[in-house]
Amino acid sequence: MNPETRLQALSDFLKLKRSKIQPHMVGLPEGIRRRTPGLRREEVAQLAGVSTTWYTWLEQGRDIKVSISVLDAISEALQLTKDEKAYLTALAFDEGNKFSFASETETTISPSLNKILQELQYCPTIITDRHCHIVGWNQASAHVFLDFELIPKEQRNLIYLLFSRKEFKSLAVNWEHFVKGFIAIFRTYYGQYVADKWYFQFIENMGIKYPEFHKLWEESEVSSAPEILIEFRHAKAGKMVFDLTSMQVHGNNDLRCSIYTPVDGTTTEAKLKNLLEHHSGLHFD
Incomplete structure (x- = not known):
C-alpha cells in the first residue's frame, strides 16, 4: 500500500x-450550531492535550510525526477499544511495512492443528489465513x-463467500450482524499488513461488486476476536444456535481458528449429530 492510501x-x-462521540459522553456541553455529528476537531484536540492545528493535520492524513503518548491521548479522547487503538497505531506508524508477506502456497496447517480441527467433531470450525482465505475446516462446518x-x-x-453465496445469506438469521464480526477481524489484518497491496485490491473489488460490503466496511469496526451469539436457520436441521469464538493461532502463518460451539440448553448439538450421522451412515452415541 502506498503512503497516500495508508x-x-x-x-x-x-x-x-x-463522529460517533457525542459531547455529553466526554463531559462537554452540547453547544449550538453543530453542523456535523459528534465532536469537533478542536474538542478532540482539547481532550487529547494537543493543538487543534496538529490534530487537524493528523485527521487530514498529512504525513506528520506522531508519538505513542499522543496516540494514547487521542485514543482515550475518542474512547477507542484496545483493538481500535492497535489499528490506529499500525496506520500511524506504518507498521505494516515491517511484515514480510508469505506467498499463498506457504499457508499450511500443521499436523497438530489439523488433529485439533478434526477433534472438534460437534463444533463447526474454520481456519483462515491473514487474507481470510479458508485453509482448513472440519466435517461439521461442511454440513x-x-x-x-x-x-x-x-x-x-x-x-467473499459471505457476500457471494446465497447459502450464507439464507443461513444466518441476522446476516448483517454475522458478517460484521468477520469484517471487523478483516480490518484488524488490514491494519497489521498495511503495506500488502492485496488488501487494497480486494477491498476495492468487493466494494464495487457488493455495495453491502462497502457499507459495512465504511463503518470501520475493528476487533481481533469478537464473540458472537449467532442463530442459524439451517435448510435441513432448522434452528441452530452457536457461540462463535475466534482465536489467533500462534505461529508463522498468522492463522485464525473460528469455532462455533452449540449453545447449552438448545437442541443444536443433537441436530448437528443427526446431520453427521445421516451423511456417514454411522450412529453417534
Missing part, C-alpha cells in the same frame, strides 16, 4: 470515530455452512 485510511478512521472442498481454491475466501 494516510487516507488513517484519516477516514479518525473522522468516523470522532452447517458449505462443502468447501467443492469450491475452487481461489474462491475460498471467507469474506
